[in-house]
Amino acid sequence: MKAYTQGEIDYFCAIYAIINASRFAAAGIRKFSFKESCEFYQHLMQYLYDRGELLNVLYNGTEYDLMDELLAHASTYLAAKYKVRILFTHPFYERDLSLTRAYLFIRKYLSRANTSCIIRLNNRAVGDHWSVIERLDSPFFKLFDSYAYKGMDFKKSTWDDGRVPADKNTTRINKNGIILIKAVKI
Numbered sequence: 001m002k003a004y005t006q007g008e009i010d011y012f013c014a015i016y017a018i019i020n021a022s023r024f025a026a027a028g029i030r031k032f033s034f035k036e037s038c039e040f041y042q043h044l045m046q047y048l049y050d051r052g053e054l055l056n057v058l059y060n061g062t063e064y065d066l067m068d069e070l071l072a073h074a075s076t077y078l079a080a081k082y083k084v085r086i087l088f089t090h091p092f093y094e095r096d097l098s099l100t101r102a103y104l105f106i107r108k109y110l111s112r113a114n115t116s117c118i119i120r121l122n123n124r125a126v127g128d129h130w131s132v133i134e135r136l137d138s139p140f141f142k143l144f145d146s147y148a149y150k151g152m153d154f155k156k157s158t159w160d161d162g163r164v165p166a167d168k169n170t171t172r173i174n175k176n177g178i179i180l181i182k183a184v185k186i
Contacts, residue, residue, distance in 0.1 A: 014062035015044050016146030017118045017130040018074050024132060024144055025116040025183035026084050040077070047073050061128060064176050067118075071179070079186055087182045088118075092175040099159055102178065107136040109180055116144075120177025122160060124168050125149060130177075 019040050023032050032040070048054040053066060062070070068088075075086040092102050106117055110133065117133040119141070126149050134144035139154040152171045160172035 011057055011059065011061035012045075013146055014057070014067055014070065014130040015041060015048075017132055018044065018067075018070055020132045020144050020146065021116040021118045021179075021181045022074060022078060022084075022086055022183065024134070025086065025114050025181045026078075026082075028114050029084055029183055029185045030082055032082075036082075040074075043077055044070060044074060062130065067130070067179070071181075083186050085184050085186050087184060088179050090176055090179055092178050095175070099154075099157060099173065102175075103136060103154055106133065106178070106180075110136065114183040116181040116183075118177075118179040118181060119143075120174055121152065121157075121171050122174075123152065123171040 019037055022040070023037065026032070045054070047070070048057055057066070071086065071088050075088075078084045078086060091105070109115055110117060118130060119133050120128070120130050122128045126147055129147065129149070131147070131149065132144040133141055134151075135142040136154070140151055141154055141157075142151045143149055145151075156167070156169055157171040157173055160174040160177075
């Protein structure tokens, strides 16, 4: 028998993705201790509870509007407590481009200081899951992941159009699920 990990029996991966993306992007500005990261987690969970969203996320995960709300709230929290602001954008949401062009754009973006990238992916290994791209080594997305999922093969990925691909090993990526993060000192 093996131990369960985050994400196997809950759907709080978006919270972990926000914390990990913030830590990753802010690493050149400020290092967060384990205790500070725990407080950040507790703060975001309390926010979900206060908004009446905790059980919804527990059972169904985090949809795009709530993810944006959580990111904005995280930025406000980090600014007030640590003088670090998190800026975010969905650069591909309404753009018609190939996954290859998006891959190259993300790789160039992540080469800059104080950046990270949250991604929502869906595959057989992790299901519908929010994670953080740590590095793009062609053709592999290396993830900084709360589920300990190491990454995915870019060549076996496709834009998610709502249809299940014929190849069960394919990873689906939604354009709105790619969120570029930039940490700035204030």
